[in-house]
Amino acid sequence: MTSLLERRAVPTPARGLRAGSLAVVLGVALLAALTAAVAWGSTSIPPGEVWGVVWRRLSGEAPRPGTNDLIVWQLRFPRALLAALVGAGLGLIGTAMQALVRNPLADPYFLGISNGASLGAVAAIVLGLGTGGALGLGLSGAAFAGALATFALVWAVARRRGGFAPLRLVLAGVAIGQFLSGFTSYLVLQAGDEQQTHSVLFWLMGSLSGANWPLLAAPAVAVPVTALWLQARARGLNALVMGDETAAGLGVDPARLRRELFTLTSLLTGVLVAVSGAIAFVALMVPHACRLVIGGDHRRLLPVSALFGALLLVVVDLVCRTAMDTQELPVGVVTSLIGAPALLYLLDRRLGADS
């Protein structure tokens, strides 16, 4: 027995310390990335001037005349902030969703919510409800309505026979999600012209190009509220991943916690998909990657996932905006392209360490 233990004993990682310093590094990197995201583009703006413009705007001073103020304050700063908020929100949703269905590879697409939001948005585009820009508020409203309707539907199916068991929730979500995406495909085919099809596809792949200050309002409220709520229940999430009976034995009502998590993540998914489309892979990959580095304790995993998600999406959106001269890439294309190999690399490394 002793030899067995010796062979398998590995150095104890000080995960708390590691998570703390990682959070500081991620926070600094996020600030740097935000600065770069505002400074870089077709017109380059010196980093010092970026924060100068922001400071003058926030402190109520009169903005200096010139296009730089317009570019920073009206275009790039709201967009960078939206990227950070959406990324943080996706990191949180992924973390919560994975605990909710007790599967470290779950993401919001598992429960059909983003399919419903996409259907709402695509219907708005094709039926001409989303007047104005491709990401006007009418579109966001339709996406959020789609998310809510799907949430109600999945809830109704999952709760029958006293359910809310993880498997039942996933089966209901996947089935309903596929059903809804069938409708979405049909609508795409019905799109009247090339411009409509283009904006639908762009939206389905996720994009932050519609960012403006009013659009920031909903995620600016929803993401911090969700973050606090989840952090308050971090111990409950830990218990939940061990199993429902374990949770009950620790004084955590698993069915109630799961209902609350499902409601909260659905609302936040609706808000995020409404402002940025269906961005793939971030909610799946970010918590998983963070878990491999700092471990699974949700008290650390939640804030680190939020920070890493924010950083990732700010950087990816910067790449999408500046990689090609002629047009922007949809952000979801890049998240998939880097997300899948990154995940495979992390998994491979861990499986290698185990054997």
Place this chain on the structure above:
Amino acid sequence: MRIDIEDLRVAYSGRTVVAGARLIAAEGEITGLVGPNGSGKSTLLRTVYRHVKPSAGRVLLAGQDIGRMAPAESARHVAALPQERGADFELTVREVVVMGRTPYKRAFAGEDAGDRDIVARALADVGMADQAGRRFTALSGGERQRVLLARAFAQDPDVLVLDEPTNHLDVRHQVELLALLRAQRRTTLVSLHDLNAAAAVCDRLHVLHAGSVIASGPPREVLTPDLMAEAFGVRAAVVDHPLTGDPLIAFDHRTPAGADNSAVPSGSPAH
């Protein structure tokens, strides 16, 4: 603290699983639940750690109805070791044991010195102190059960509830785990598949059959050849264990149930 289970009834979607069970787990004793598969052992235990609500009847903790207590309140008194294994969420041994402090902590609260102390002691009690940084899901079955027992200890409970804690363990680890149970002096309610293990470690046994308690008492009084035939449908003789003197049930693995039960001698041949 003692546990009184009064006329407990549990029904899932019309099917009665526990049908008016009554039993007592006395303070400081190890009380065993035995019975064939589907006799309601696990369900009965789940009502004690409040994963299942009784359809009727009550579970009393030191005379108080557990169903009227706040979940965190009862979890400070009753700790469970259920059969589930958990998904791979990269939790370390120590993180799993720290979970035992959950019912004592408010939202956002971290561990204080007292928590760290009790977690360290729980890990030491099960002999896993030097394994605290390992990944929980990388452990062997026996190590895992010890860690889960440490989590239950970290809950600092008055009552331990264990559902088949020796399942899937090899004999050596079974013996180790049962020795750990005996070494601590908490009120313990444990279901066991292995009747010989139950006879060796339990102060009292309750035999469940079709959701009811059909026999209760010290192992030597309860585990008779007649009961083996009635509750388990097998032929068996009960003799004295040559090493320990505990009752030892010797099953007849050749004759199927009901073949000729009249041939079963009544009473232990050793007496």
